[in-house]
Amino acid sequence: FGLPAVGGPKDCPFEPPELGDGCHNWYLVIEDGIYNGRGGLAGDASFASEAAAAKAEESPPPPAQGGDGGRDIENGIGSDADPYSALPEVILSGALHGDERVGPTAVLETAAILLESAYCEGLPRMVSGDASIRTNSGVEHDNEDETIRRVEKKHTGHEFKHKNMPSIKHKSHQVRRRHKRLVLERRRRRQVTNISSRRIERDYIEKRKQQRRQELLAQSPRSTAATYYPSEQLDEARLCRSSLTSRGIPGSERRWLARLVSTRRIVIVPSANSVGYFRGVRDEGDIGGLDPNRDFPYDLSDPSMCMRTMAGRTMNELFRQHFFQMGITFHGGMEAVAYEWGAPSYQLPDAPKKAASELNPVPSFVAPDSVSQKQISHIYSSFGGKFIKNGGDQYPVGTMNELVYPVEGGMEDWSYAASWDTDRVVQCTPTTYGGYPPEKTRYGPGNLRTFNALVETSNEKTPRDADLGTDEDLLTP
DSSP states (O other): OOOOOBSOTTSOTTSOGGGOSSBOOOOEEEOOHHHHOSSGGGGSHHHHHHHHHHHHHSOOOOOOOTTSTTEETTTTEETTSOTTTTOOEEEEEOOSSTTOOHHHHHHHHHHHHHHHHHHHHTOSOOEESSOOEEOTTSOEEOHHHHHHHHHHHHHHHHHHHHHTOHHHHTTHHHHHHHHHHHHHHHHHHHTOOOHHHHHHHHHHHHHHHHHHHHHHHHTSSSOOSSEEOOHHHHHHHHHHHHHHHHTTOOHHHHHHHHHHHHHOEEEEESOSOHHHHHHTOSSBSSTTSBOGGGOSSBSOSOGGGSSOSHHHHHHHHHHHHOOEEEEEEEEOSSOEEEESOOSGGGBOTTOOSSOOOSSSOOOBOOOTTHHHHHHHHHHHHHHHOOBGGGTSBOOOEEEHHHHSOOOTTOHHHHHHHTTTOGGGBOOOOOOGGGOOOGGGGOOOTTSOOOEEEEEEOOSSSSOOGGGSOOSTTTTOO
């Protein structure tokens, strides 16, 4: 985004020297460019070549059925729409405050398990080409013939099983009629004595065999003639699936995680306040610096008091570029899963001026999507599991005003409502880092409509390593 680094020569020395001194705010994007065809990462040369090969191997889609006019009912888009640009988008923010360590660890572990599951689910990959392969008998065959033989053998086995199924016995009348027709056909063929007629018959039979082979080939998992599975990929598939299963991710969960990778664009920001994370302080810069989670242009009156931090500008650029439907922003210092509202102007007028908590909630107005937000937050709490050290309780769920405390310029309310609750939005005119164009905080209706849940992970902002757990049984609450 062209944003400068923050800090000096002693900050983030592990970054590439050509980027200069200081810390940049890095983010990563998980998306399946091959599956979704084009754009973004799919524009890379390696992605483009693999995408073209994958598309060439796929069967043409069936014609649209029913009265939907060729539209994708599930996604509400035309069937000819670019699937890459129509991907649902999700954002995971590890930490805006540099002294909170659980969030960055959580989002990177999430990225690792998503990618591992997707990679494992993609194995074994079929290899296509004109090279011949060797069968167990030591005889080399063309790939197409070998594929056909395998499919025919499988099909023959299925036919044998079907003939012995008990349900077929109830259709004895149909079987007898079919048998009678076959006997009559055989008698007719035996009466053919003319050599030319026999030659024509042989040609016809051979033609029918070829047609049947093509039909069987089209019914194979991938309708390509020359395909096979390399043995090393089969071994790797067994190993990675066994490893995931041993860590509590069986086949159904692995396929679910892999599907998330193929059908979402997942943007992960481990720490938008990278210099604060490196120094181990809350604010951007030294202690007493700028708080990134008070830096967003929502429920503020002074336009010079927003977008002062590079953390705030980083998140602003991401939300300007993407249309996130959902997100999670991780914090620390207490335990809660909270949703809108969290702005002071959405507290009830007679709300007592006190710190909120589960036992002492501060009354708040209801957000337009509060029902769904509450339901999703309870699901988050359930997946988070129970705290054994805290009496076995799950994360408490409620609004940010009720459970946490109201803040001006908070990221959660800004990312949810800045595009439509425009009376509470200002165009920022900061002076830090050489300023920031005010038009970049002018928002249209096409962004900033995100349910961005706040997860307060732990009472301890920097727990001991032993308290962070492992990657085993992550999906078991």
